[in-house]
Amino acid sequence: xxxVGVPGSGRLARREVRKILxxxxxxxxxxxxxxxxxxxxxxxxxxxxxxxxxxxxxxHWTGFANYARMFLHDPLFWVSVRNTxxxxxxxxxxxxxxxxxxxxxxxxxxxxxxxxxxxxxxxTMIPVVPAVMLLAWLLTPSIGPVNYLLGQxxxxxxxxxxxxxxxxxxxxxxALWGVGGSVVIYLAGLQDxxxxxxxxxxxxxxxxxxxxxxxxxxxxxxxxxxxxxxxxIGAFQYFAQAYVAGAFGGPLNxxxxxxxxxxxxxxxxxxxxxxxxxxxxxxxxxxxxxxxxFRTTGRWVHYAR
Amino acid sequence: xxxxxxxxxxxxxxxxxxxARELSLRRALRRPGRLAQQAVLVLVSVxxxxxxxxxxxxxxxxxxALFVNPPQWVPTQLVWKRFxxxxxxxxxxxxxxxxxxxxxxxxxxxxxxxxxxxYGFSRLEWRGRDALFFxxxxxxxxxxxxxxxxxxxxxxxxxxxxxxxxxxxxxWFGSAFFIFLMRQFxxxxxxxxxxxxxxxxxxHLRIIWHVLTPLSKPVLVTxxxxxxMWNWNDFFWPLIYLTxxxxxxxxxxxxxxxxxxxxxxxxxxMAAASLMSIPPVVLFFFxxxxxxxxxxLTGMKG
Numbered sequence: 001x002x003x004v005g006v007p008g009s010g011r012l013a014r015r016e017v018r019k020i021l022x023x024x025x026x027x028x029x030x031x032x033x034x035x036x037x038x039x040x041x042x043x044x045x046x047x048x049x050x051x052x053x054x055x056x057x058x059x060h061w062t063g064f065a066n067y068a069r070m071f072l073h074d075p076l077f078w079v080s081v082r083n084t085x086x087x088x089x090x091x092x093x094x095x096x097x098x099x100x101x102x103x104x105x106x107x108x109x110x111x112x113x114x115x116x117x118x119x120x121x122x123x124t125m126i127p128v129v130p131a132v133m134l135l136a137w138l139l140t141p142s143i144g145p146v147n148y149l150l151g152q153x154x155x156x157x158x159x160x161x162x163x164x165x166x167x168x169x170x171x172x173x174x175a176l177w178g179v180g181g182s183v184v185i186y187l188a189g190l191q192d193x194x195x196x197x198x199x200x201x202x203x204x205x206x207x208x209x210x211x212x213x214x215x216x217x218x219x220x221x222x223x224x225x226x227x228x229x230x231x232x233i234g235a236f237q238y239f240a241q242a243y244v245a246g247a248f249g250g251p252l253n254x255x256x257x258x259x260x261x262x263x264x265x266x267x268x269x270x271x272x273x274x275x276x277x278x279x280x281x282x283x284x285x286x287x288x289x290x291x292x293x294f295r296t297t298g299r300w301v302h303y304a305r
Numbered sequence: 306x307x308x309x310x311x312x313x314x315x316x317x318x319x320x321x322x323x324x325a326r327e328l329s330l331r332r333a334l335r336r337p338g339r340l341a342q343q344a345v346l347v348l349v350s351v352x353x354x355x356x357x358x359x360x361x362x363x364x365x366x367x368x369x370a371l372f373v374n375p376p377q378w379v380p381t382q383l384v385w386k387r388f389x390x391x392x393x394x395x396x397x398x399x400x401x402x403x404x405x406x407x408x409x410x411x412x413x414x415x416x417x418x419x420x421x422x423x424y425g426f427s428r429l430e431w432r433g434r435d436a437l438f439f440x441x442x443x444x445x446x447x448x449x450x451x452x453x454x455x456x457x458x459x460x461x462x463x464x465x466x467x468x469x470x471x472x473x474x475x476x477w478f479g480s481a482f483f484i485f486l487m488r489q490f491x492x493x494x495x496x497x498x499x500x501x502x503x504x505x506x507x508x509h510l511r512i513i514w515h516v517l518t519p520l521s522k523p524v525l526v527t528x529x530x531x532x533x534m535w536n537w538n539d540f541f542w543p544l545i546y547l548t549x550x551x552x553x554x555x556x557x558x559x560x561x562x563x564x565x566x567x568x569x570x571x572x573x574x575m576a577a578a579s580l581m582s583i584p585p586v587v588l589f590f591f592x593x594x595x596x597x598x599x600x601x602l603t604g605m606k607g
Contacts, residue, residue: 016432019429019430019431019432020431020432020433022429022431022509023425023429023430023431023433023434024425024431025425026421026422026424026425026426026429026509027421027422027425027426027437029418029421029422029477029478029479030418030422030441030478030479030481030484031437032478033475033477033478033479034440034441034444034478036459036478037452037456037459037475037478038444038447038452040455041451041452041453041454041455041456041459042447042451042452042455044454044455044458045451045452045453045454045455048454048455055458055461102349105342105345105346106346108342110339110342110343110346111343112346116346116350117597118593119350119353119354120349120350120353121589121593121596121597122353122354122357122586122589123353123356123357125534125582125585125586125588125589126357126582126585126586127537127538127540127555127556127581127582127585128538128540128556129540129555129556129559129560129578129581130360130559130577130578130579130581130582133559133563133574133575133578134356134359134360134575134578135356137359137360137363137571137574137575138356138359140571142374143371143372143373143374143376144376145355145359145376145378148374148375148376177353177356180353184596184597208338233446233448236448237448237449237450239541240540240541243540243544244540244560244563247560247563247564248563259450262450266453266454266457267545272454272458275454276454278450279448279450279451279453279454280451282448282450282451283447283448283450283451286446286448290446
């Protein structure tokens, strides 16, 4: 096989192969994990999604039955979709707006910047279970501090986690408490904006608001895009907070989020086929939304270069 | 107010005197502006800190002071018994030890595996490297639900369900996110250091140990700190894989505590919640720089 008359080419090829093998050796931990715990499971769950699979038996093929059941015959599926979309549609845009607002306030060479940044980031350090307990306690009707203050201000006092209409807003408040994580990212994005652009704008006589609106925000759009996509994907996968909040309330399936329902199907009803179908619907939905957002970026995302 | 005073349409037509006047006006306006800005920042700080304060305050107030209207904003009397109760009502030490074990195991395994893999994806040149790295990035976008069920079935065939293994062993296979983070960092290191080590006859593992890791401390610490935090806080994977009280983590133990005893015993609940929050908060204050750095890296290059 070796090309006769081209001395060294075989050795070269062998060197190439050795390099590839060495590279593969170093990345092999990831590669093994990828094949065993990701690629195979992806294909397996696609297969399970077309089967009836109660964990103890073997999967048997049912075609599109799971998908038909999901879309046509399962009202709880649609409840979970509505809950999740509501949560995403409110918490993500609010998080983006508040995150940008706080980052802008902090960015203007404010005194005590690092202290404020620490304070705003601190809530993200509180683990999920303590955080949800604390939420439930703060929002306890009649004796909780939040409703007390609302009452003092003459505002209505919601039942929060005990009220189907207010359970999701309670969790949205919790999500906004963690907005500091994105504030730090926005601050980094703000620091990437070249000072010369501000100077040019100032020479043109632009005031603070105009510089914010015409220079800062447009150049922050790549960071906004990042936070928007990450925020949406996170919201579609919302689970732990809702699950724990279920111990305190969430009547009438008001906290039945998509992943909660998927979890229940898989690990409480052992409907592995149905749960796999839900996972694939989620995957396709996330892909479509992500692609759709990236399709629009030409119109609103600006890069400094 | 400030926007009106600095309307750019006036800029072109006004004279020097007007400009000077406006400059002093702008200075005069800046002070109240700054004050308003500080006021908003302080107000937001209070909103963000109050829940944490309330958690600790509730834990140390006597029972009689918890259920009063109006709420007792500042504890008039401190009690510490709840922290002891948290340890006696539930096997708090056991949970803490389990959580610590899982978290530290993940830190060690993740940092070692990701360093090796990221080295292979950055400081070694080989055909197919970048194509394979693209796959690493693609897996970051994958919702974990798609692999959840087959993974569970794999682990249950291995009789790992109910043990720590599903929560620890996968760490040896690296995490796409930190492989990505480390690769970016390793690529930014100057090549001549590696070249001269190679000329001196150092093997790859020696280069990693003596050249790469000392230079890469920030990214390694970032990975370690985040891995610790995620595992300490994690609720989902313990919920799926841990089945007996004996191997519960704090998250799972605390969650069960809500249903078991304490749905209305807010004092003990808040004491337990405070205790569980101490390690991440302390870690945050010591490693804040690395948190900010790590988050920033993800945000900018993502």
